[in-house]
Amino acid sequence: MIDLRSDTVTRPNEAMRQAMYQAEVGDDVYGDDPTVNALQALICELTGKEAALFLPTGTQANLVALLTHCQRGDEYIVGQKAHNYMYEAGGAAVLGSIQPQPLDMADDGSLPLDKVAAAIKIDDIHFARTRLLSLENTHSGKVLPLEYLKKAFEFTREKGLALHIDGARIMNAAVALDVPLSEITRYCDTLTLCLSKGLGAPVGSLLVGSKEYIHRANRWRKMTGGGMRQSGILAAAGIYALENNVQRLKEDHDNAKWLEQQLRGIGLEIAVPGAQTNILYVRQSAEQAAKLGPWMREHGVIISSGPLTRIITHINISRQDLQKVVDLWQRFLTNQA
Structure with a gap:
């Protein structure tokens, strides 16, 4: 069958399967799986970030990202049709008591910063505390312009917000712009990246950020059931994907x-x-x-x-x-x- 529903339907090729078969493994909950550690080090090198965390799915990676950024009663500003608002079962609200503040997206997939500014709550007991701006890149295949990302990052510095990118297909954005991934990720605090879409791995996503942030995120990964054991078998597919399937x-x-x-x-x-x-x-x-x-x-x-x-x-x-x-x-x- 020719399956055009999604790039989530991709299947590992023989070379990727061999990499999985030969993977050296340990217990990742203890931090002892060398292949998981190698995958996390590789994505840090590619993004220019300090630390990373390997998770089973993109939905869980985005959930852990939001739980780590926001406390109960906080809010994140997000696109009305963004994946981590519309298509992830309301996890941040249900499991984290985090309020989403959705805004209409521009035609290019961005969130107009004047609308974001108007949505930020003042420090008042009546309102949720605005903590985070969440963008999606790519959104419905649309690549966020680098100039917009730069302005958005500077905007969040001025407003005291963190900036997260749901980068499930962020490698597609980097390839489309013909720039290193780090040229995009320099304009965010954290990002998620999916290995099981166009990159062709069978499963897995990465959450990337500072060492302090990822240390806190690791607790949320455990709490939400994402602490896998000998997951180097899966991480090996991710390494193969990042080394062979990007360009x-x-x-x-x-x-x-x-x-x-x-x-x-x-x-x-x-x-x-x-x-x-x-x-x-x-x-x-x-x-x-x-x-x-x-x-x-x-x-x-x-x-x-x-x-x-x-x-x-x-x-x-x-x-x-x-x-x-x-x-x-x-x-x-x-x-x-």
């Missing part, structure tokens, strides 16, 4: 841009801004969307069909696969005419 993300981006051109060519409407990275959105009627999904699956393609259909290219999708998708979509449109 190849450009192939995914190029494939998404090619697909955009082909789908436009057969008359489909592509949502603005098109494919900046590996994510593309196609607009279609609800009636057509309801028919497209089952029809594509019958012909070997899994797609999350809806009025705004998201398509994600990844390591297990080739240009030949995408040509088949275009041909099938054109057949579908012909049949509907």
Whole structure:
């Protein structure tokens, strides 16, 4: 099956599996797993941060990040459609008693800083205490501009806030901008990075920040059930991904841009801004969307069909696969005419 639902469906290749098989392991809860420690050291080198923590999932990494930044009764300012507000089951509010203050995002995925400034609460017993600005990079495939990140970081210094980046696909942003990851991460206090999306590892995310911050985050990881034992087997996949699968993300981006051109060519409407990275959105009627999904699956393609259909290219999708998708979509449109 050609699976375009997400880059979370990627599968480890043989070389990655061999790295996992050969991984030296210890007990990571005691800090004794050498492969986990090597992975954490590697991401620190790439981001320019002091310390890192390996967690099972991106949702848990973002939750631990928020729990470490904020106490009960604090709030974080976040995008209305940001993943760690909309798609993580309200974990910060439910488990941490942390109030989200969602704001509408700009078309480029950023949070306008004038709106952020207006949302910061004054020091008054009636209000939650504003502690954190949380950004997402990339957001729906959109890359936050470096100039915006610089302004946002300076803004949070002036306002006494911390700045966290949900960087599940932040490597895609670095590749799209053609800059080292550290050029982006210099403009945040903490970030999360997912290893199991475009980077192709089977599982795992990283939380990165200062030594003092990660020391506190480690307690929250344990409390929320993320303290794994001989997790070097999983960390080895992450090391392989960071050493071998970063620059190849450009192939995914190029494939998404090619697909955009082909789908436009057969008359489909592509949502603005098109494919900046590996994510593309196609607009279609609800009636057509309801028919497209089952029809594509019958012909070997899994797609999350809806009025705004998201398509994600990844390591297990080739240009030949995408040509088949275009041909099938054109057949579908012909049949509907």
